[in-house]
Amino acid sequence: MTKNQIEELQTIFSEKNVLTEIEDMVAYSYDASHVEVQPEAVVFATSTEQVSQLMKLAYREKIPVTPRGQGSGLSGGSVPLKKGIVLCMDRMNRVIDFDPANRLITVEAGMTTADIDPVAVKSNLFYPPDPGSVSFSTIGGNVAENAGGLRGLKYGVTKDYVKMMKVVLPQGDIVTLGNKCVKHVAGFNMEGIFVGSEGLLGIMTEVTLALLPIPEHRESALAIFNSLEGAAQAVSDIIAAGVTPSTMEFMDNATINAIQNFKDCGLPRDGAAVLLIETDGEKNSAMTEMATVEVEVKKNDIREFARAKSSEERDRLFEGRRVALNALASVKPNLILEDATVMRSKLPEMIRGIINIADKYQLQVGIFGHAGDGNLHPTFLIDMQDKDEMARTEKGVAELFQLAIDLEGTISGEHGIGLEKKPFLKDQIGGEGIRLLQNIKKTFDPLNLLNPGKMFDMPDEQSA
């Protein structure tokens, strides 16, 4: 970038909000994936108008712009692959409007997602999507990746809560998409296509989200199984009984052992699998549902079923799940956390397939995840310095994705495509599917300047 371009950035954002020093470029070169590219400048936006001016400048001068929340994404979405400018949104973090009568909140895109609930709770409301990163990721990032979380089966994902948004289009125009009403069918569902668009179509600066009443009561239980089949069948039986648990977390034997090595959470090392189950709602309803869960679970190959009688007991039962990722991370220097997802009914096949792949390539894998919505997190425990192991891991991961596709599932349940899964998207959606995405990208961003090189290549691009 030229001196003039940097000065123009300083005029838009003020001098202190434009970074160009090499150590800063390093700091903004990566996210929570495994790709690093340094930008040429980093800017911090505090208003929609600034973002609009930035995109007008970028379009005039043909400079790539990569928007960034807190850089906690797992697919490389905020890595500035084509250099240029990193646009940091995390200083746009205000509540614009809290509207309990309509169960809505409007916030700036850089707000940390977990900061929504302390506002909503004042009117006994909450924001349901709860990705693992909820305490540090931004709502803008959550919308860009259509973040999921533990409560997907009962409460859905980010897209189910996005009502309206203010967006700066790639050429600098500011538009409002969607509407605050429950029902709205005037024009195409534009807000819908922005959710999960990974920063390729425009920059969301404000978003209006739907909130729900906080459930009156929550019941929690831990079930330990003697076989994988028992756990999987229990999940099916619970659903077939008409119960929709708010949480149904799965952990396999490898994860159980990693946890017990890390910290004694009272889990049996020879248990084949664990399910952590919660029901919520009106008190009688949540209790009745958990009673049904108990009946269904005990039909299967169960070793132990423990219901929490207090929040302290709940915390104890859930401690293993809380430390699971740290426990797995402590086994080897690195881990690769995947999110290939299948329909609930295909979980047993998927789990067996993952174990077979790990065996085939001599890889250590721990499997945990959200059994209710079929969203597993097979986590490969590796040493990235070990080139042979890395090569085997890459083959194993590629097979994992193919397995998910073969089972009518998806290569990404909640982390997005970004850079990490870009080579596999065509297998998922086909050549015609890729062409549709390319055409839409071109419609919004004819010069391919906004987060270029992510999700898919444009027809005239080399593969990244």
Add this chain to the structure above:
Amino acid sequence: MTKNQIEELQTIFSEKNVLTEIEDMVAYSYDASHVEVQPEAVVFATSTEQVSQLMKLAYREKIPVTPRGQGSGLSGGSVPLKKGIVLCMDRMNRVIDFDPANRLITVEAGMTTADIDPVAVKSNLFYPPDPGSVSFSTIGGNVAENAGGLRGLKYGVTKDYVKMMKVVLPQGDIVTLGNKCVKHVAGFNMEGIFVGSEGLLGIMTEVTLALLPIPEHRESALAIFNSLEGAAQAVSDIIAAGVTPSTMEFMDNATINAIQNFKDCGLPRDGAAVLLIETDGEKNSAMTEMATVEVEVKKNDIREFARAKSSEERDRLFEGRRVALNALASVKPNLILEDATVMRSKLPEMIRGIINIADKYQLQVGIFGHAGDGNLHPTFLIDMQDKDEMARTEKGVAELFQLAIDLEGTISGEHGIGLEKKPFLKDQIGGEGIRLLQNIKKTFDPLNLLNPGKMFDMPDEQSA
């Protein structure tokens, strides 16, 4: 259309599935709106492959194609404005796959929406969206218009249940969009943009829908208010108390009197407004919620509150609502049923505004609708032969739309834009919003042959 073109249609669809006689063209010239244009041919599809061949022919020969379900739309969406071919989808009405373990059903687009539940009920599941037309409209039409219904507040609308679809693109390519998993973030949310796209982007031939467990219990009540303000405040108080009724139907005094003139349903002619309220779920939960409803409703300007103790009592309480539209239709030769929608909190202002508009233009209006989600149906009772009254009605309707926009609402909650509301869309979404829609339409359908002239004009088009 030429003889050769008709013959080619006969080759694709077989002779008996191609109509060209004038009386048939009349039969397929209208829907439930107020526009009529005769096509040049009508075809009945029985497979996705036929639809693909049709679009290839249409593109080669530049013939407009307008897809049609049962023609029950209220906005002109299936009227063949630019003539050409009407593509009837209602013979594609099979269940492709019912998958209770994953709470999914895959059906052909021409299936009548009400035909889904008799399949789903076998596993104690149901399809929640329930537009007024549910017993005759097709699921394809419901998806094209993003149909709503009575249960929007608690259960959402069509788009909340669409997981995956098979689509024939305007140039004949067949693509599958979306995925059967609860969570899926691979590529843009393409299935999302097809919901509510009014047949402008492609022709959906199959759709996979999410189902929910049938609630164990339902509680029903009728509340009669002495003032509009009392009814509106009761709606707010119920929501503020954390209750989310499955139904909360509103009827005003004019509607009450139309009903009583039509049939004695036991409603008091001097009642200002009625709310019909249902809660559902686990039995205790539904009953507790209705007890809260009773407390909140009785805080307000209430005349009578009756809870149904049996399904017969429920039927009696709800009889007025069931006959409301027929009752209003019997007052004058014609009616114009609108669906301008606001946020719940703005309902009192909206209702007063509608009454003021009716007074200003000396129009008869009955207001009923879905109070929980702010989706009102102001229904103007008119004689279309009376040109003066028609002119006043058009002015009144235009003011109604502007009022909805001024109150941050929408010109259409559930009927769509089509032809009826096309002149008002720019007021809703702005010039930049229209340009976005035009660009997306052009990306999918560069020759503008699929349902042309609906929702918005293309840049090179004359206004319809």
